[in-house]
Amino acid sequence: MASKEYGVFLPIGNGGWMISETAPHPEATYAYNRRVAVEAEQIGLDFIMSMAKWKGFGGTTDHWGQTLESMTMMSALAEATSTVKIWATMHANIHHPAVAAKMFTTLQDVSGGRAGMNIVNGSYADEFQQMGLWDAELSHADRYRMTEEWTQAVGRLWTEDVVTMKSDFFTLDACESRPHPAARPTIISAGRSAAGRDFQAKYADGAFLSADNLDQMREFSRYVHDKGASHGREVKTYSMLTVVLDETDAKAEAKAARYGEGLDKEALIGMRTSWGIPADTARAWADGATGSEAFQTPYVTGGPQKVIEHIEQITAEAELDGLMLIFPDYHADMLPFGEAVLPALRGKS
Numbered sequence: 316m317a318s319k320e321y322g323v324f325l326p327i328g329n330g331g332w333m334i335s336e337t338a339p340h341p342e343a344t345y346a347y348n349r350r351v352a353v354e355a356e357q358i359g360l361d362f363i364m365s366m367a368k369w370k371g372f373g374g375t376t377d378h379w380g381q382t383l384e385s386m387t388m389m390s391a392l393a394e395a396t397s398t399v400k401i402w403a404t405m406h407a408n409i410h411h412p413a414v415a416a417k418m419f420t421t422l423q424d425v426s427g428g429r430a431g432m433n434i435v436n437g438s439y440a441d442e443f444q445q446m447g448l449w450d451a452e453l454s455h456a457d458r459y460r461m462t463e464e465w466t467q468a469v470g471r472l473w474t475e476d477v478v479t480m481k482s483d484f485f486t487l488d489a490c491e492s493r494p495h496p497a498a499r500p501t502i503i504s505a506g507r508s509a510a511g512r513d514f515q516a517k518y519a520d521g522a523f524l525s526a527d528n529l530d531q532m533r534e535f536s537r538y539v540h541d542k543g544a545s546h547g548r549e550v551k552t553y554s555m556l557t558v559v560l561d562e563t564d565a566k567a568e569a570k571a572a573r574y575g576e577g578l579d580k581e582a583l584i585g586m587r588t589s590w591g592i593p594a595d596t597a598r599a600w601a602d603g604a605t606g607s608e609a610f611q612t613p614y615v616t617g618g619p620q621k622v623i624e625h626i627e628q629i630t631a632e633a634e635l636d637g638l639m640l641i642f643p644d645y646h647a648d649m650l651p652f653g654e655a656v657l658p659a660l661r662g663k664s
């Protein structure tokens with residue numbers, strides 16, 4: 316079986332992926348992210364990825380109230396690194412495909428062929444309402460149709476000298492975008508819906524899956540693998556995992572419990588309302604939320620052996636090709652992960 320790929324989700328937004336007053340609070344600065352990227356390469360991770368986020372969730376931690384822009388940051392990180400894959404996020408709803416195509420041709424050149432484009436629809440109204448760029452008429456299915464046309468336009472601009480295209484959402488009139496990338500940038504997609512998985516199977520090289528449990532994750536992973544294959548394509552599947560690592564299981568659990576104590580409920584409400592959940596429903600849910608909600612993704616707590624076993628188990632059971640990792644305190648946590656966990660996952664311990 317091919318070896319698994321591991322990468323890191325960069326903390327491009329303040330607070331990283333912990334919504335808590337008692338968790339470490341990564342800064343949304345280039346200096347912080349640069350160090351994470353360099354360490355990711357140093358310990359032998361395969362990719363670094365950043366999200367694109369335009370509005371935060373408030374609360375006492377001002378969660379993601381500060382974010383850097385993904386493409387600009389990743390372009391700089393391409394210079395700061397030399398082997399790790401560089402995956403940046405692009406919103407199809409706000410960047411014209413001709414602009415995006417050229418940005419990624421440039422990133423592919425800057426990075427020496429390491430560029431990946433995480434294509435997102437732009438699903439969260441508040442981020443775009445504040446810019447006057449939210450089209451409330453578009454349904455979820457319409458947004459995927461728009462993203463599909465966008466992806467086709469970008470693909471053509473990367474390979475054809477002159478593109479004319481009149482679709483429902485985009486017009487290209489003898490549009491030129493040279494040079495073409497020496498190799499097509501990797502396409503990544505992180506949809507969660509059935510439409511998202513169909514998009515992944517048809518266009519993506521890498522699909523980020525989220526599911527309610529491991530059985531469902533395996534079902535989604537199989538679907539994307541098989542549907543991709545029916546289109547004659549290989550699509551790799553990934554999920555996310557936050558790692559709370561310490562010397563012993565007990566120490567790691569105590570650390571996770573401490574992070575949970577300072578849960579920022581206001582920010583949790585802000586996050587859910589931004590997903591479109593009514594404020595009173597979000598507030599009622601947050602009232603009952605426990606410390607584990609401080610983690611935005613599934614997480615593992617433990618000493619090295621427990622973390623190794625957990626990662627091997629979930630990637631095998633859910634038939635995933637890799638994981639994108641999150642660390643509460645990237646600077647403190649990543650090097651120990653690289654020393655005590657990653658070699659075993661690579662079969663080198």
Ligand SMILES: Cc1cc2nc3c(=O)[nH]c(=O)nc-3n(C[C@H](O)[C@H](O)[C@H](O)COP(=O)(O)O)c2cc1C
Pocket residue numbers: 365366367368404434435436437438439505506507508509510511512523524525555
């Ligand atoms: C790993 C991962 C990264 C994501 N990155 C972004 C992002 O940078 N910007 C964004 O607006 N949405 C992002 N999303 C949200 C997805 O694009 C998508 O809207 C969400 O998963 C809902 O899926 P659906 O569109 O299929 O309903 C991300 C999701 C995941 C799982």
